[in-house]
Amino acid sequence: MVRRKGIYQIKIRNQQLICSFCQNNEFTHREVYLDRVTFNKDEKEKLTLQSFTCTSCGDIRLFQEKFRYDHSLQKHISIIEYTEVIKNEQNR
16 A cells, blocks of 8 residues: 555546545545456456545545546546645644
């Protein structure tokens, strides 16, 4: 697992990620690596999941990393956008 330090607001395909339970929009991030094995084959498929944990209630959301082709940039970019939330020391 890899963890990004900090708190983030997340957009998935340009839609703001909101916690279903508490309506919070701030999450911590962890990248999770899994091996998926099928019963019919001896092959393993490696999956990378992006895990977002709500900073308010602790609900966890998992998304598989996917890419889309951006015609204006002429390259593939992630469907997940991270914006780090900077907390003012006076607000803590």
